[in-house]
Amino acid sequence: MDNLLDFSEKVALITGAASGFGKSLAEELAKRGANLVLADFNEEGLTLTKQDCETLGSKVIALTGDIAEEAHSEELVKAAVDNFGKLDIAVNNAGIAPKLGPLVHLDGPTLSRQLDVNTKGVAFGLKHQLRVMAAQKEGAILNVSSMAGLGGTPMGSSYGAAKHAVIGLTKTAAVECGPINVRVNAICPFFTSTPMVDNPTMNPNDNIEEVNKNLARGCPMKRIARVEEIVNVMVMILSPANSYMNGIAIPVDGGMSAM
């Protein structure tokens, strides 16, 4: 296999692997030879991803838990080391969208849950992943931020705050850990057709195609992204051949950030 795409013998930890980006990335890395530690609090979805990845030839450990709890991050890293002897790659991807509304109506529980899941989940993930990678003197971490981490997020202030913090953590980790050969980057996707965006329980009365058309209106490419268009970039960022990219927050946004 071309070494840009060869993940054989690599051990990758992916949070939020039951659905959307996390599920698709797990399958892409499994196809390319990686063994996996997969996490999510959706047990049913996680089991399906595990089965898919095993069918593709990967050895998989799947653990359910709430990524907002530090102990869960620690448990995931321990599972990688206990079962596979190392951790080469970590993708801090699990995340939630808030109920949308103006900043003047922001409530404490919404902000707290956004920061607990979308920011602390990444911070504690980094803490425990970096300890193992520091000892190995090697590793690559990808944090999933958002276009909301790069600019204002009208009607989604708590999400925007949490995703900006992910970029701050990414840059800090990259600078602290560059000397020990651990790369830490973030990806900032525009709206993408995953269950987070298409979820009919979030918008029970909406026509999803219409909603997605509206979301895409301001984007130069006039459409939202397909999951594989984001996941392909994740694979490139994590590629063992991509060994000098460190500390950046990469927009994958159909040209939004060029406007």
Ligand SMILES: NC(=O)c1ccc[n+]([C@@H]2O[C@H](COP(=O)([O-])OP(=O)(O)OC[C@H]3O[C@@H](n4cnc5c(N)ncnc54)[C@H](O)[C@@H]3O)[C@@H](O)[C@H]2O)c1
């Ligand atoms: N879809 C988009 O438009 C978009 C755009 C930019 C960034 N993102 C980010 O991408 C990441 C993945 O989102 P997605 O679009 O694939 O959504 P998704 O809802 O399909 O997947 C998110 C997964 O995270 C899991 N999860 C949520 N909270 C958790 C918790 N506390 N503990 C453990 N697991 C938890 C969910 O169960 C789910 O399986 C998120 O961080 C999201 O903020 C998504």
